[in-house]
Amino acid sequence: MKKRHIVIIILLVVGVILLSSSTYIINEDQVAVIKQFGLIKTTIINTKDYDLVKQNLIDNNKEDVKIIREKGLHFKIPFIQNVEKYDAKYLTYKSRTEKINTKDSRFLDIQIYAQYRIIDPVKFNESVISESGANYVMDQRLYPVVIQSGNRLVFNEFFQSEVLESNITEKLDQLNKKLMEDFGLYVTDVGVNRRTFPTDNIASIESKMSKQIEKESEKLIAEGDSAYQKAKASTDRQRKELIASAIEKAAVTKAEADAEAIKIYQESLNKDLEFYKFIQRMDIYKNLKDTTIFLDKNNDLLEYVNGYQ
Structure with a gap:
């Protein structure tokens, strides 16, 4: 009886191991590749990325890889197939600080950022493998493009976000095509998150600004x-x-x-001329009061005086 119980327990343990080895779960924010004897046989991707991934597999001669768009519970051959999962969310890249020599021969320290996703896990598995490897790819591919774009701008344009980002975006389509083909990555946003003056240039900049x-x-x-x-x-x-x-x-x-x-x-x-003459005479009389004058007998003034005696 005890032997029978032991056998049942062993069978249950084996069954659990086989079941756990033959199933796996892919979350909505994950993508994955399923390998068999080291070769990628299947990839699980986001539904919206299907056309991009399919074309990328064709371009890289991987048409035989099966594409699955459904997330959730899946089955695999235990001990023969293994699953490698990757984060499908937006990942952030931050560059090292770089000194830019602007078009008008002025210096500026900048640091860039980028938002990117793993779209084709097959190519990513073959060429990059890890998120740290993806950052290295950004250092080698994205970073030089931004720096070269920056060198063609004048100093003031670095503080006009629309000018700088427009200049970078023009090259983003071509860059994404190569990133997808070579690494399975896709950049959605690029920008400059830090602009500082080099320490040794501060005095010169302050002098120029003062002038x-x-x-x-x-x-x-x-x-x-x-x-x-x-x-x-x-x-x-x-x-x-x-x-x-x-x-x-x-x-x-x-x-x-x-x-x-x-x-x-x-x-x-x-x-009334006569009345006027009368008024004139009255003014004369008024002015003659308490006054002694000597007049010739033929003086016209005497006519006024004699006429009103």
């Missing part, structure tokens, strides 16, 4: 002075025009008033 600021300041001051002089000249001209216009209007008004006064005066004389 540039001084030059801009002088330009703005000159423009301000010019604008002030123009505004002042315009204001003075307007003031003189207003004064001249006011003087002209005042002169016209005074002339009109004088003319009107003379007209009224003349009309008054024409209406």
Whole structure:
């Protein structure tokens, strides 16, 4: 009876081992290759990458490799086939810091980044094998492209993200074609995440910036002075025009008033000349008060005096 129990336990253990050796699970964020006697027979990929992987296998003479797009539980031949899995999520590459000599002969330290994925696990397994190997590939293939693109830009363009990224993106399609064909990798995003001035250039840069600021300041001051002089000249001209216009209007008004006064005066004389003479005599009498004068008997003034004695 004990022997029978031992046999059953042994059979169960063997069954568990065989079952675990004949099944494997591929998660949604994984891709894999299944090898038989060291040769890749099957690959499990993301559904959306099927066309790219299929074409890449053809280009690399691997048409006989079976492509599986379903993730989850799968079966294999135990002890004969083995599975190698890779991360299918976006991986991040960060470069070492590199000194750039810009088109206008200025220096800048930059560090780039890239987002990439393992799309064809067959080619990746044959040429790269690990994520650290993928970073090495980026150092050798992607990094020089960015540096060469940077050398064709002027200093200020490094701080205009759209200019730099546009310059890099132009070469990305051609670069991805080679990365897929040679390593099964695909870059989706590239950029510069750090721009710093080389330590030995800081003093020179500060001097150039100071001179540039001084030059801009002088330009703005000159423009301000010019604008002030123009505004002042315009204001003075307007003031003189207003004064001249006011003087002209005042002169016209005074002339009109004088003319009107003379007209009224003349009309008054024409209406009652005798009354005017009477008023004149009264003014004379007023002025003669407490005054002694000597007049000739024929003086016209005596006529006014004698006429009103």
